[in-house]
Amino acid sequence: MVMESKVKRADYRRTNAFVCPFCGALCDDLIVETDGKEIKVENACVLGTSKILARYHSRVLKPEINGKEVSLDEAIKKAAKILVNAKKPLFYGFSSTTCEAQELAIELAEKVGGVIDCTSSVCHGPTILAVHEVGVPSFTLGEVKNRADLVVFWGCNPMHAHPRHMSRYSVFPSGRFSQSRIARKVVVIDVRPTESSKLADLFIRVEPGKDYEVLNALRTIINTGECRFKKVGGVEVEKLFELAEMMKSCKFGVIFFGMGLTHSAGNYWNISEAISLVKDLYRFTKFGIMPMRGHFNVTGFNEVCAWETGYPFAVDFTKGYPWYNPGETDANSILSREDADAMFVLGGDPAAHFPRATVNYMKRIPLIVVDPFKSLTTKIANVVIPSAIAGVEVEGSAYRMDSVPLRLKKIINPPEGILSDEEILKRILEEIE
Ligand code: SF4
Known part of the structure; x- marks a missing residue:
């Protein structure tokens, strides 16, 4: 997957001080080169390198509803309909996306009167x-x-x-x-x-x-x-x-x-x-x-959620105001009580990490997943919307594990027709409004 760097085409680009979008260390000394098709990475560890080069593997490239390929418009309309019709939709993940997308996800959860939680509830x-x-x-x-x-x-x-x-x-x-x-x-x-x-x-x-x-x-x-x-x-x-x-x-x-x-x-x-x-x-x-924070922007969700709602994770908007009580309002507690009637996942893979009982419940409710990659959660989802990779195909902000904010850079365009998490959330919000 290494590019011939001597082939300098019009879309050749070299970025120094590139921020690695894999773990909470957010190493910001990577050197990334691209000719618009392939990428060469220097200074990253094996995890960071494989994340940046992963754009070639296991991508979700087409929106799906119940396993059938559909247009992006149809998938967004269906997602909006599920969220509007749900009494208590659960929003989960948001640790592998930008602060800008996290802000929109919180707005969406508040607008439809749901509960929003991030991967913190199963780590820190x-x-x-x-x-x-x-x-x-x-x-x-x-x-x-x-x-x-x-x-x-x-x-x-x-x-x-x-x-x-x-x-x-x-x-x-x-x-x-x-x-x-x-x-x-x-x-x-x-x-x-x-x-x-x-x-x-x-x-x-x-x-x-x-x-x-x-x-x-x-x-x-x-x-x-x-x-x-x-x-x-x-x-x-x-x-x-x-x-x-x-x-x-x-x-x-x-x-x-x-x-x-x-x-x-x-x-x-x-x-x-x-x-x-x-x-x-x-x-x-x-x-x-x-x-030691894991996902590259899990700290970011805690920051954004705290400044938007007053609380860092597991925030319930069903009462019409933010209510925070981990043990009651976190994703696993809600799913194990069978207390959500729809679920929206972005920037997380709960089917790979949650207990079997809660994953079994996830299979029984309408599940929307926005993800650049195939995962265990996309496998059981009713609506799958492919997205661009934050920090590789889209720029944005993220917080390092010591709460220092850094700017993620874009190195290459996403595959044709693929929107960023931010654009997808905006489209769903517009549809709901
Ligand atoms: S995966 Fe973590 S440790 Fe490795 S380069 Fe990326 S940010 Fe640094």
């Missing part, structure tokens, strides 16, 4: 709940690169899920005040050895489901200098004393955490305890904590 929703309770000390990835001398990865495996995170932001780069890997200590805490733990100075293996106990013991050691147990959560207490000392004595430490903390026993209490640990460390040094 517990993180958001913990932040509501105890706040969060924020910082940027640039500060990590320039200042951090202790980096802790807890319940996440960046080498696998965010392959350039370590090399671009957190472990290997030389910053203004930190001298590359040599001057940084790296700690990995997980339930099993991973690709990331092989690179760590200290690996702490926690028994599955015991992160809360370990966090609590660590806070006790930091605050009192004592611990009356020999082992906590499967970890020798000497190792926790060693980690506590590393944390207290660093100049600027950070904890990056993943779904190993948010979706194990303890759930949002784990995050609340981890944030409180960071607050305890303020008595000794500077410290911060950040979730």
Whole structure:
């Protein structure tokens, strides 16, 4: 899939500082060249490269209603009709699209009196709940690169899920005040050895489901200098004393955490305890904590939804005003109660990630999917509308995992007749109006 770069046709284009539209690290140092047909990518990891080149694979190219090819107008009319006739349509996904499309999706959900939720509710929703309770000390990835001398990865495996995170932001780069890997200590805490733990100075293996106990013991050691147990959560207490000392004595430490903390026993209490640990460390040094966000613009949905409705995800408009109560208003809770009578999915693949019972319910209600690619959700959809790939075929805004907004660039035109998510949402809104 590599282009002959010497063939410089009229539609040749080279873009520096191209932003990768795959994961929440939003690496913005890619170099992308195209001759209008094929693309060459430099600097991206294998995940980013395959996303940018994926435009050639598994595309949805024609709108469909119940498996039959139809015109775009027919698909949009049908989608609008389903949404208008539904009493409680559920809107879900929105983490792999632009902020501009997210804004329109929220407007659409409000207009038809539905519920809107994003993929946060099955990843870092517990993180958001913990932040509501105890706040969060924020910082940027640039500060990590320039200042951090202790980096802790807890319940996440960046080498696998965010392959350039370590090399671009957190472990290997030389910053203004930190001298590359040599001057940084790296700690990995997980339930099993991973690709990331092989690179760590200290690996702490926690028994599955015991992160809360370990966090609590660590806070006790930091605050009192004592611990009356020999082992906590499967970890020798000497190792926790060693980690506590590393944390207290660093100049600027950070904890990056993943779904190993948010979706194990303890759930949002784990995050609340981890944030409180960071607050305890303020008595000794500077410290911060950040979730490793997955989809490239899941953070963007939380930002856009918060400024549009006052809440970051799982917002119910059926009462005529925004109502937020995760556990009641999130997509899985609604589907498991069989409480939605239609579903609209864009920028997510719930059939691949939701429990079987909720996916079975999705099959029983009218399901509209807007997606550039074939997925498990497009397979069970009644209406499928193909869209352009955000960040490759369409420009727009997205938020990095540290809540820094970046501009996604367009490198190539979408296939003929394919609209952007934004254009499709506008057309549905017009039809409804
Ligand atoms: S780490 Fe994430 S954002 Fe960076 S190149 Fe890889 S997939 Fe893209």
